[in-house]
Amino acid sequence: MSATPSGEIMPAPVYGTGDTVSIFVAFPPGHRRTPNYIKGKTGVIERYCGAFINPEERAYGLAGLPKRHLYRVRFNQTDIWDDYDGSAIDTLDIEIYEHWLRS
Amino acid sequence: MSENDEHDHDHGHHEDGSPLNYADDSRHDFSETDHYPLLVEAIRQLLIEKEIVKARDVQERLDFMDSRGVEHGARIVVKAWTDPDYKARLMAEGTAAVKELGIPMEDLELLVVENTAEIHNLIVCTLCSCYPRAILGLPPDWYKSKTYRSRAVNEPRSVMREFGTIIPDNITVRVHDSNADMRYLVLPERPAGTQDWSEQHLTELITRDCLVGITVPAIS
Numbered sequence: 001m002s003a004t005p006s007g008e009i010m011p012a013p014v015y016g017t018g019d020t021v022s023i024f025v026a027f028p029p030g031h032r033r034t035p036n037y038i039k040g041k042t043g044v045i046e047r048y049c050g051a052f053i054n055p056e057e058r059a060y061g062l063a064g065l066p067k068r069h070l071y072r073v074r075f076n077q078t079d080i081w082d083d084y085d086g087s088a089i090d091t092l093d094i095e096i097y098e099h100w101l102r103s
Numbered sequence: 104m105s106e107n108d109e110h111d112h113d114h115g116h117h118e119d120g121s122p123l124n125y126a127d128d129s130r131h132d133f134s135e136t137d138h139y140p141l142l143v144e145a146i147r148q149l150l151i152e153k154e155i156v157k158a159r160d161v162q163e164r165l166d167f168m169d170s171r172g173v174e175h176g177a178r179i180v181v182k183a184w185t186d187p188d189y190k191a192r193l194m195a196e197g198t199a200a201v202k203e204l205g206i207p208m209e210d211l212e213l214l215v216v217e218n219t220a221e222i223h224n225l226i227v228c229t230l231c232s233c234y235p236r237a238i239l240g241l242p243p244d245w246y247k248s249k250t251y252r253s254r255a256v257n258e259p260r261s262v263m264r265e266f267g268t269i270i271p272d273n274i275t276v277r278v279h280d281s282n283a284d285m286r287y288l289v290l291p292e293r294p295a296g297t298q299d300w301s302e303q304h305l306t307e308l309i310t311r312d313c314l315v316g317i318t319v320p321a322i323s
Contacts, residue, residue, distance in 0.1 A: 052284045086260045087272040095283035
């Protein structure tokens, strides 16, 4: 458990570097930071970035607290796109908040 | 922009394979009397009228934003190229290492990604146009265009080729979608044959585009 600057307590990060994760498939209305192209895809945690004010709530004037854990997740491009025409060794890194991740 | 100009614009893929004009879709139809520019101006005037900010504060902020440019990014790269200890600090904690050079970083979380003999990095923000403005200034129009934002993740090698950058298939192209709280700077490879170059000479090699990864430093 760690304290945020506002004094709120939040749970420790669930995932660590190297963990395999899938991106939750959902299409809630409003401001979301997980783009559609990555939903349902499986990748590996590249690193933990820290805890940040939740922009999906902040966009509506809410405090966005407690902060949300943010990770960078690495994907093989050929796992994202059926028609990927680059090299098989190409990858993509993207930042995903913990509430969009599934084991 | 005249009507004729608008009709000259061509959207989507060119069938003959010629490069797309990435400036098109962000410049298209922009006018100071559009909804958003008017909204911004109305808010600015209200904030000043209600004495929440002073007109001078707004102008100083605009001047500050205009004062930032690629020269900051170039200084960082040359320092990393010429000082291995600095490079190690830059790769480990980007924001702190940039502050060392006296460059204001505000709350920016900077992540530096290094081009090597095995990996070439390319930056895009698919959701909007997140960009490390503190060290590169304002993003170019192509970076904000829907064309770039959608194609850079899906066909990065084709997009780079249109900018004249050809990455061999045995080098990994790693795209970074800058969609949340981190900002990215590409640390290009120092070109071969520049061992004896002065810092000033090296600085001239570094363009905005190579710090986003769409090109690489070229010795002309």
